[in-house]
Amino acid sequence: MEQTLVIAMVGMLGIGAQWLAWRTGWPALVLMLAAGFLAGPILGLFDPEHAFGPLLEPMISIGVALILFEGGLSLDFRELRHAGSGVLRLVVLGVPLGWTFGAIAAHSIGGLEWPVAVLFAGILVVTGPTVVMPLLRQSSVNPRPAAILKWEAIVNDPLGALCAVIAYEYFRRVAEFPDASLVEVVPPLIFAAIIAGLIGYVAAAAIAWSFPRGAVPEYLKVPVLLTAVIVVFVLSNTIEHEAGLVAVTVMGIALANMNVSSLRSIHPFKQNVAVLLISGLFIILSASLKFEELAYLNWSFGLFLLALLFLVRPATILLSLLGSSVPWNERLFLAWIAPRGIVLVAISGLFALRLKDIGYDGTALIGLSFAVVVTTIVAHGFTIDLVARLLGIKGSNRPGLLIVGSTPWTIALAQHLHELKTPVMVVDSSWQRLTLARQKGLPAYHGEILNEATEHNLDLSPYSVLVAATENEAYNALVCNEFAHEIGRDKVFQLGESAEEGDRYALPPGLRGRALFESGFGVEDVNERQAQGWVFRKTKLSEAFRFEAAQQRLPEAANMLLLVREDGTLRFFTHAVRPEPQPGDTIISFSPPQQRSPEEVAAKRASRRQKTTAAEQGA
Template sequence: MVDGAAGQMSPVMAIALVGALGVGAQWLAWRLKLPAIVLMLLAGILIGPVAGVFDPERDIGPLVQPMISIAVAIILFEGGLTLNLHTLKGVAQGVRRLVFVGAPLGWLLSTLALHYVAGLSWESSAVFGGIMVVTGPTVIAPLLRQARLSRKPAALLQWEAIVNDPIGAMAAVLAFEIVVLRYSAAESTGVAAFHLVSGILIAILVGVAAGILVAWAFRRGKVPEYMKVPVLFVMLLVVFTMPNALLHESGLLAVTAMGVLIANANLPSYDEMRRFKEHATILLVSGVFILLAAGLDFGDLDLLTWRAALFLGVVILLVRPATVLLSLIGSDVGRKERVLVALTGPRGVVLVAVAGLFGERLADLGVVDGALIAPLAFALVAATVVVHGFTLGPLARALGLTGAQRPGILLVGGSRWSTALAEAIKRTETPVLIADRNRGHLRPARAAGIPTFFGDILSELAELHVEYSSYKRLVCVTDNDAYNTLVATDLGPELGRDNVFQLHRENEESTRNSLPATLGGRQFAQGLSYDELASRHREGWEFRVTKLTEAYGIEEFLNARPEAVIITVVYPKGELRFPKKGTEITGGDGAQVVHFSPPKRDSADPAPQAAADDSR
């Protein structure tokens, strides 16, 4: 409940408010096709410093910082879980350059910008410059999801963000230790260096050892299935806190190493763990951004001058591009990818959390401008999130580094009738790809000029060579009902269950053969099975495209072709709809109906007024 005198709400109510606003902002961003991070920042600022309804320190108290620290650790661990080494194929050299050359170079250039542009002391500039190496998986992941980048630039940005996060924290620790030596004679240089190096090595060893232990226990069945996620969470907390006791922020390095090792251990339950962690991360990212924005004090921002605004411009337009372009000189990364990565460098919660911590410590040591680091960090996060949130998508489209502009269809299963279907879909200017494990099944498609993928759509090879961002709908049309169900079930969480379809299974109506709703995809071809489609195709049925007009709408089409099986309706903006049998179908001027119809009669076509009817 709310304390009327102090305007304070209970911690439970405060946490519920944070969760509702965070998830609500992400849902609203999805509906409005806006950057989710921008809406989360706006929501936090509105309920915090603007309206004064929620103050994290007042309403939640001393738990705020531990909550943020644990959330950051879980976010980095989940990021490490996404870094399977096979995704490095084709981008390995670029990632190495961005990490081993880009991180030190970015630290140097950021330090110079902080000192000469923002006006900070060398001590504060060196510490904050190290933190600025971080680009932030908390903001990169939502931006990549919205912009639908092609695989190579997305992999570069994702690997750089996750790997450089702990590196940036370690750079800040190194700079801070040097500042401590200067302001305190308590430790010798040798002792401080030993403390730093040993702390980093121990963090890496702890993370690797924990990853090996988890992989061994899960693979050998030492942990029951229902306890795997709880065990993973507890192990994560232990791995994060142990190295931190020796060296501040080294736990971030440990959990990242643990995540990467588990990601490459080929565990049977890896996908389930990763998806659960992704869901947890969405909640945590939402909560952390709301907490940080709501805890902002406008009085702290008053400490910033015009030099802060100039600094933000220099970082976005000079420091980030120079760091990336110089790092990638002579690499195999293409020119367009270099430009996109160079102009994309949003910062996230790790930077704000770590910067606030070190700012306070510098101020305690007597570095006067240490108090400027926290507000400057928040301004940097807000500026980069807004700028890159609104420019990444348009920039990627201008460079041709996104999936297809119109949502495409991925057909799993090659045959003569699926090739005919793909040809009809292609006439609507909708991208289409046919994938099959049998090279012979793809011969008709290749002869017709339809793009194909030879291999299992569930294989690692498919992840490397199929641009999933170009295809919004997956349709399983093989002659194997069990395989169709497997593919639809496995890829459903990735593409969205509403976007995954499969052919009607034989004898599905019988109790003995029916499956629960959690398995398989949605109904395709209005309930026809593979054998029914193949048989009708042999009898002369054809896949056709009919364009609707104001004079010839969907009702006229249905009346003229009562036997037609509507496969999909393609609307003018490229949206696709796969109608189920018995559902109402809508379609107006400009819509195109892809349908499976009997052979044309010799008599006049019953609908000659259709502008481009049955184009072949």
């Protein structure tokens, strides 16, 4: 099969699996592994090794390096204020403990000979951002355990590769010189890792210095950055095998903490690259699996997988965090969640071949690494919500609304949504403007939403929809553009343009968020109507009371703003989209005050007098 056709199939299967995961809520990696296995060993549609030949290994290596670099860019040291001690313990104590326990289990339960067991256990200390990050995105977990899992995944990936290199170099040296010791092997490898880390840091410093000073034009920043990552990876690997993973991880973390403002513009691109690489690599690796490699899996390997899930990981976490400030419910959660991903499979396949060169049979590592990946992704991917809920560390499942701008109109909207149990947060840079929100008991954040520090001081993960409704329409558009890349262009809204059509100062539609209301009310429009007594109204629909009946109950001038589904999903009425109301939905409308007839007013007053008289007689 032509290579171009194979590339097209890999892309189609990988992105198709990602889309299906989005539609169904299933773990994306499970679907990608299933798609690759189905296309490769089962149906025989293509064989990556035959299609790409000797280029397959460097393609996978560079792809893993770029994924680790992208993961490093997401690590900010400010996240370590609450999770720092836990992360440090899982790196300093967790890696050697996990390596030791894993080696014992692989040899005594899995039946691997000691050299193969020790090397494989070194790789098993990785968890991997390619699997942890999607799990955290699909499940709302409290910030501290989520931060610990994220840091552990990204930092331990290169450390797991380094552990495998140490084990391999030691047994290779023993095969040549039986009297060789660890002292002869470990210090040079540690020194090589330090040199690789310094190379990554210097590269990050060079980029941080050159980008803001205009030394690189805007259109070349992404190519220069990606090329620099590949050069750093290859250069470090010439010093020592797999040291390049240490270098690119250090490079990513360093860049993330050097406050390079010009890097914000490439975040959407790097995220897209990461999605493409993860999808492609999982399809390629699972399609490369052979049935003869699976033949090594037997009941002893099944027991080893159970030991890995229920003995090795829990013992590693609980001993590493013994005496720490991490609460016990979070420790138990961390003890269960440890999915493995691309790095485990890629490095296992690499060392399975190298072990043959020094007289050991490492063929079982390929099938066993896939078994570990599938088992951990399925076990943890389908239970993370349940475990988090049972341990009390799960946030709200209901989609939340982030409101930028504290005005009487936004406070009234936030109050109605708060009554419907929708997570709401009002953000404003003015403490005075937030007074009304605090008086109403609404969650509020005092700060500039566009400030990078806000991302670390305010947990934005519960909020899937944003409404920018300050008095400044240009600022609202800027906020919508900034957050469109993170939560989706169709999830950022602002009030319509108040300027008259054809006004030269009107903002182009492409620069704005989606306009609220079908009528396109602007800031001045809603302020004027609220001053006239317009209010928000909630209307619950049912089988007997449908949308048409609800419209008849409301004043003719009422404007539908949004509907809230029974599961909390928010759907806004805009100039471009009109959601279809269903029984069970709650509609929030913005409408003028109801005009009562004189008879209705008199009846209301009489009822109020009767209640007052009854209360006085009762007293």
